[in-house]
Amino acid sequence: MVYGLSGFQEMARTHFSTVPSINPDNIEANVKLAVLEFYGSNIPESLRLLARAESIDPNHLELNVRLAEVYRVVGETERAVSYLEKANRIQPDNPEVVLRLAFYRLHWSDDCLYFYENKRSVITASRSQVRHPLNSGSIGRWKNYEQELTQFRKLLAEKLEPDCL
Secondary structure, three states: OOOOOOHHHHHHHHHHHHHHHHOOOOHHHHHHHHHHHHHOOOHHHHHHHHHHHHHHOOOOHHHHHHHHHHHHHOOOHHHHHHHHHHHHHHOOOOHHHHHHHHHHOOOOOHHHOOHHHOOOOOOOOOHHHHOOOOOOOOOOHHHHHHHHHHHHHHHHHHHOOHHHO
């Protein structure tokens, strides 16, 4: 089983992986299989399948949205935006594409680090917290319970990849 895929996803992956061998020009199967590979953390295979699909029909809406998603995850935001812009030309005003474009075009602002200095009014139950920096006073407190957490950490280590803990 591919790491990260549920049983259902693995079954779908098995199903979709047979289609390209029967009909390599089936763009839907290539895109669906690429999505499953992507969610199974196999980005190189996902990109290979998406490139194959793009050679079949570069103007396929879902293909362009999925290419954007993969390129955003690998840190190529400009390339991701270009695929979303292409998807928007294919189907203007598609809500998913419009929302993703807005999200991908967000630029980092150091103001996010200093949110507590913002003078705008805040209407929320936690407004007093909004006016203070993040609390770092509890960092490391878990060590007080390290012995109690030993068994849990062992169980967790069995389920995760070695470098996650």
